[in-house]
Amino acid sequence: MGFIDSYKHVEKICGEILNDDRRLSAYIDEMIKIPNGAFYVNGWTNDLKQLKHYRWIRNKIVHEPDCSEQNMCNPEDALWLDNFYSRIMNQTDPLSMYAKAVKPRRKDKTVKSYTPQERNTYPQEQPETHNDDRISLLFIWIFVIILIVFFRHIFF
Secondary structure: OOHHHHHHHHHHHHHHHHOOOOOHHHHHHHHHOOOOHHHHOOOHHHHHHHHHHHHHHHHHHHHOOOOOHHHHOOHHHHHHHHHHHHHHHOOOOHHHHHHHHHOOOOOOOOOOOOOHHHHHHOHHHOOOOOHHHHHHHHHHHHHHHHHHHHHHHHHO
């Protein structure tokens, strides 16, 4: 495939995933909006530079009279774009990788139940006991017993 055909494929998929008529420019703008993308995604800066460069080449070919694929591109340019298209399809492109990297991780809320043998083997993993609740209950019972004894002496 030639440069322009490869560019069109990338541009089309960018427009579809971002639901934006600006297509590749929208993808580039999304990358620019994320100033810390390079911190989360290897190759972020290089991909952004390449996409801008290929957009520039495409615009030159389309709008400048003496520019063509033959004098503006080499075969590696089309290969890079084809590879980038594959990365988008596999969700290994910069925006997909960034979204995965910053996605909040769901905390596992399931409680593991241990067999008695596991509890004895790993005492540090035993469920937390509520000693405060037991102490409060003990005081309530003592108070009730004292009240019963006190009222029994008064009324009987």
